[in-house]
Amino acid sequence: MVKKGYFGNWGGAFIPEVLHQTFAELEHHFKTAQADPAFWQEYVDLMSTYSCRPTPLTHAENLSKHFGGAQIYIKREDLNHTGAHKANNVMGQGLLVKRMGKTRVIAETGAGQHGVATATMAAKFGFDCTIYMGEVDVQRQRPNVFWMEKMGATVVPVRDGSRTLKDAINEAFRDWVTNVDTTHYVFGTACGPAPFPEMVSWFQSIVGNEAYEQMRIQHGKNPARIYACVGGGSNAMGIFGRFLEEEGVELIGVEAGGKGVETGQHAARLCGNDASPGVAQGYRTMFLQNDDGQMLETHSVAAGLDYVGVSPILSDLWEQGKVRFTAATDQEVMDVLDLTMKKEGIIPALESAHGFVQAFKDAPEMSTDEGIIINMSGRGDKDIFTIAHAFDDPSWKEFIVQRAREYSK
Amino acid sequence: MVKKGYFGNWGGAFIPEVLHQTFAELEHHFKTAQADPAFWQEYVDLMSTYSCRPTPLTHAENLSKHFGGAQIYIKREDLNHTGAHKANNVMGQGLLVKRMGKTRVIAETGAGQHGVATATMAAKFGFDCTIYMGEVDVQRQRPNVFWMEKMGATVVPVRDGSRTLKDAINEAFRDWVTNVDTTHYVFGTACGPAPFPEMVSWFQSIVGNEAYEQMRIQHGKNPARIYACVGGGSNAMGIFGRFLEEEGVELIGVEAGGKGVETGQHAARLCGNDASPGVAQGYRTMFLQNDDGQMLETHSVAAGLDYVGVSPILSDLWEQGKVRFTAATDQEVMDVLDLTMKKEGIIPALESAHGFVQAFKDAPEMSTDEGIIINMSGRGDKDIFTIAHAFDDPSWKEFIVQRAREYSK
Amino acid sequence: MQLEQHLRKSLEHKDILLMTHIVLGYPSFEVNREVIRQMVDNGVDCIEMQIPFSEPMADGPVIMKANLDSLAIGTRVEECLAFGKEMAATHSIPFLYMTYYNIIFKYGEERFIEACTEAGITGLIVPDLPPEQSEIFFRHARERNIAPILIYSPTSTHERMKELDDSGSGFIYCVARRGVTGKKSDLDEDFTSYLQRCRAATSKPLAVGFGIQSADDINALRGIADMAVIGSQTIRLVDEQGPEAVGPFIAELRG
Amino acid sequence: MQLEQHLRKSLEHKDILLMTHIVLGYPSFEVNREVIRQMVDNGVDCIEMQIPFSEPMADGPVIMKANLDSLAIGTRVEECLAFGKEMAATHSIPFLYMTYYNIIFKYGEERFIEACTEAGITGLIVPDLPPEQSEIFFRHARERNIAPILIYSPTSTHERMKELDDSGSGFIYCVARRGVTGKKSDLDEDFTSYLQRCRAATSKPLAVGFGIQSADDINALRGIADMAVIGSQTIRLVDEQGPEAVGPFIAELRG
Numbered sequence A, B: 001m002v003k004k005g006y007f008g009n010w011g012g013a014f015i016p017e018v019l020h021q022t023f024a025e026l027e028h029h030f031k032t033a034q035a036d037p038a039f040w041q042e043y044v045d046l047m048s049t050y051s052c053r054p055t056p057l058t059h060a061e062n063l064s065k066h067f068g069g070a071q072i073y074i075k076r077e078d079l080n081h082t083g084a085h086k087a088n089n090v091m092g093q094g095l096l097v098k099r100m101g102k103t104r105v106i107a108e109t110g111a112g113q114h115g116v117a118t119a120t121m122a123a124k125f126g127f128d129c130t131i132y133m134g135e136v137d138v139q140r141q142r143p144n145v146f147w148m149e150k151m152g153a154t155v156v157p158v159r160d161g162s163r164t165l166k167d168a169i170n171e172a173f174r175d176w177v178t179n180v181d182t183t184h185y186v187f188g189t190a191c192g193p194a195p196f197p198e199m200v201s202w203f204q205s206i207v208g209n210e211a212y213e214q215m216r217i218q219h220g221k222n223p224a225r226i227y228a229c230v231g232g233g234s235n236a237m238g239i240f241g242r243f244l245e246e247e248g249v250e251l252i253g254v255e256a257g258g259k260g261v262e263t264g265q266h267a268a269r270l271c272g273n274d275a276s277p278g279v280a281q282g283y284r285t286m287f288l289q290n291d292d293g294q295m296l297e298t299h300s301v302a303a304g305l306d307y308v309g310v311s312p313i314l315s316d317l318w319e320q321g322k323v324r325f326t327a328a329t330d331q332e333v334m335d336v337l338d339l340t341m342k343k344e345g346i347i348p349a350l351e352s353a354h355g356f357v358q359a360f361k362d363a364p365e366m367s368t369d370e371g372i373i374i375n376m377s378g379r380g381d382k383d384i385f386t387i388a389h390a391f392d393d394p395s396w397k398e399f400i401v402q403r404a405r406e407y408s409k
Numbered sequence C, D: 001m002q003l004e005q006h007l008r009k010s011l012e013h014k015d016i017l018l019m020t021h022i023v024l025g026y027p028s029f030e031v032n033r034e035v036i037r038q039m040v041d042n043g044v045d046c047i048e049m050q051i052p053f054s055e056p057m058a059d060g061p062v063i064m065k066a067n068l069d070s071l072a073i074g075t076r077v078e079e080c081l082a083f084g085k086e087m088a089a090t091h092s093i094p095f096l097y098m099t100y101y102n103i104i105f106k107y108g109e110e111r112f113i114e115a116c117t118e119a120g121i122t123g124l125i126v127p128d129l130p131p132e133q134s135e136i137f138f139r140h141a142r143e144r145n146i147a148p149i150l151i152y153s154p155t156s157t158h159e160r161m162k163e164l165d166d167s168g169s170g171f172i173y174c175v176a177r178r179g180v181t182g183k184k185s186d187l188d189e190d191f192t193s194y195l196q197r198c199r200a201a202t203s204k205p206l207a208v209g210f211g212i213q214s215a216d217d218i219n220a221l222r223g224i225a226d227m228a229v230i231g232s233q234t235i236r237l238v239d240e241q242g243p244e245a246v247g248p249f250i251a252e253l254r255g
């Protein structure tokens, strides 16, 4: 028998005692909500009136023709309110927070997407909100910080450790253990202590449920393959969920290959050789760590994939061979971004573009009556500072320099 | 009898002879498409798989409570692909271009939204694309220029006249008369020579059609009032259309009051005293012009409202007293933006925020069982450079200066 | 018929006429005056004086800039009308106004035509006013013997040309190619067959404009057109070499 | 029962015991050695040595920084184990390791406990390891007489306290308040009733930690707790005044 909160060898809830009671309550409310069809209906209604669910499934005809193989479909999580799938999880947790009677939410954020989504949800539900964000990420994602603050949230730059996502998580936990009575920690991905992996995956399952129906209508049958980028794993779990038990649907998770999985500068947990089983940030999974169990620095052009751990549910699916894992390098991501914009007029987030990379590698080998879905977890136009920078765009640089000149006067 | 292409005293097609034939063809294809239910179905299908139509109608419960009057509903055009209602018009015209067998599209753009939408459509349909944009706007909207270019479009900065929207329109016409055989000019709003005002309004009517149904379901009856900002007038025509013949629905168009309608620094055509009937850019309407008929400079914090003319259809509705026109100042817009973000977690475009201003003035006086709709024509997060600047945000400035320092090295 | 008759008379002893173009108030009325004098002295047959407009949609960069610069130094419509009157009184060739419709519309169509009559102006070129769009304007113009000049383009069908012929008078302005003023046109085979189409549609004299820049261009028009229109080229010349360069340039064109 | 017996013996002639905390390798093992010597010499009853971890989630800024700085200069787990062995051999008081679970997990739970036994370590504090999460760890620890110290918090219910009591041994570490290490706690009425709840749930000695900083704090614990834990305060002291300040500080605490 698998232990509560575990997925095979992975998961669990490695939490300080002070959180024990709050996790018990969270678990209780989550399970009650899960068993209550009215809750899910409330969630779906909220998402369809406040965000734009169901999000479309776009048949990328030009890309399909370009590669001459599989029919490529793109699940458009970019069209969610706040621009990414993060909204699904956050709004769902918002409803739970209301049920739990708490008045304050906190969250970690890397790319800033989850922070913006949480600040948005807090504004909508009238919660106080504090967002923890590594100082490095605050610097590279200033626009997101601006919006979070405008939405009424307090953004706390985290100056410890690698000053990125994992440090923001640690800091959020420190807040939580201090303010546990009033506060819910809105975990941003399918990681962390149980029940977060399961709960986040449950809220995100709305993506796969929609895609399943849409694919039947638009393609007439199940997809042969489904691609999703894997940071913490929430968008992947979201789209994979409904298809896990379907025959003949291959699921592919794409991790951040950074400068190459052989360089050590990446965030490939399940497809490289640098990760090993470990326990940190409250859960057991494959971590990028050294022999002593100290976490390593990671690298990706996509802040949202730049993380040491991965969903324990995905570690389990990996171990069972139910999901194939690959990596996309920063360079491949930029190339694919370029192609996708030019061919389809669609701007994937840097994170999402990782899924596109592998899909584009595989599509030409497939037959034209097979369909594949790429989960486009978010939109890239929020990443203008990163993307314009990565493309080394001269007029962008000139624009920034000129703006700065005005501000320095 | 009203003349073809006229709306009361307004409209017409004041075009150089070289365009006569192409307008005849455009008119023909438009009328054929309009009479063909399959065309509209193709359009709706495209919009629901490529963009996310129907866009939601969000009940802004917090704002409604805050003002204690009418129930405020927000029509979420911000959730369209590319972030504004502009996509509706552009994708519709894209389908017409395909029917006409042309291979190249051009467009003017002010805020950049219409340019981005057109570049996106061109990428999707495989058209060549050139976007004309006033040099002033190129400078203030560089991120949009970056995306247009990445989507494969050529962006031409227009250095004549006031170097803003109207000059971009003139330049687009110059291109069109030169390349009329291959090229369609994707006019961005419900202005310009006939059949553009009618055609753009037709494509945008999808907004009001949806809102009509959604309001019945969510509010149980028609709204008492509907608010929309008015630049050229396309989003206003879009949401007003379905309700024009409905009893008891007041329609309110909100123009750019800039620094105040009494200061001369505004773009209030229908609600101030500075405009008079005129003919320019191919159509007859109320223009901001001097006694000689020379166009005046306009001002608005919202580039998309910063325009001398207005839809001839709206001039007609104004003359008939069927739409009430008011103005919102730059300052009112910033205040309302702040409130809306904090209360609802929603970021209206600066343009759209004009509609919110008037709605918030009126709502407290209304009864709680009345409903109002605000058309949120676009999202504000694309305007980060303008909004952060307008809020005079110190950490934003610091961020820009620091970025520039890296680029100046 | 005043204008057409005038042109036909000139055509009795010339195989091709020359119409030139200036933008009023650019760079100044004084320079306009001098340029016109040199044009008339060197055998120009007809002059179109453009009243500047802030939105010169059908003009290319040279004329557009002249429009905007003229307005920038404060040129007013009344001044243009007064200047036109002075020119018509001073010189014996026909003078026309070219402008965009809004200038006329805003001034009042009847009032504007009245002013033309008073000034001795013989024709009006309004590139953004197709005949369908203002019945009043065309009626008044014809009643007052001010020729509304209509424009043919290579994209015009035969039917359209006939229609335009019915509404216009004075002459037909054939634009040599698609596009705006100022860029050189290829006067090639396609062009010749286009002009044949024009000739077949109207019995009015044919003027050809857009990109006519040299004696060679004018020679190419001899026999197929009745009048050549020099637009942007003289503006460029004045910009670069001053008004005194205009006389020799025209003389050279006249051959 | 080794550790608990040891503490009970000490409690026979002291009304409250003192446990102190150091982060291994911070600022260096040499300083650790000196600090421990001074602690022992001045009457500390028990020392928890923290093996640094890169993600010290339950620690406040002072101890967190010490963890990260120690790792930054290259501190390895093996070194920590060797140092612990040296200390246990040198001094006669009980030594514990405090660390996060991943250090133990990665080392191998059995192997780690083996190493503790060999080093003469008597207890283990693992703040992110609730008893449910590793049956193996708790079983092995108890078998090898290494006390797994469990933690009570003000949010723990009576049932939970009983459960924890069943799995832990040595003593119960009662955290004085919600939050992380390093900030002062109010030892007020709520706190007293919390400690009464703790006492009712276990017969093990009660240690109180988190924000205990002064002789006054320790006095407040007399009679309601068995051991006071000084954490961040000595690290601050060493940072600011050097290791030689530790002896006098402890002496003063002991009163």
Ligand SMILES: Cc1ncc(COP(=O)(O)O)c(C=O)c1O
Binding pocket: A084, A085, A086, A110, A111, A112, A113, A114, A188, A189, A190, A229, A230, A231, A232, A233, A234, A235, A236, A303, A304, A305, A349, A351, A352, A377, A378, A379
């Ligand atoms: C757009 C987008 N996609 C993907 C991710 C990665 O998260 P996950 O793997 O949980 O979907 C992020 C995280 O910030 C994101 O912003």
Ligand SMILES: Cc1ncc(COP(=O)(O)O)c(C=O)c1O
Binding pocket: B084, B085, B086, B110, B111, B112, B113, B114, B188, B189, B190, B229, B230, B231, B232, B233, B234, B235, B236, B303, B304, B305, B349, B351, B352, B377, B378, B379
């Ligand atoms: C978001 C948005 N709203 C409104 C407008 C104004 O245009 P219209 O009046 O045609 O809706 C624009 C124009 O760029 C826009 O971008």
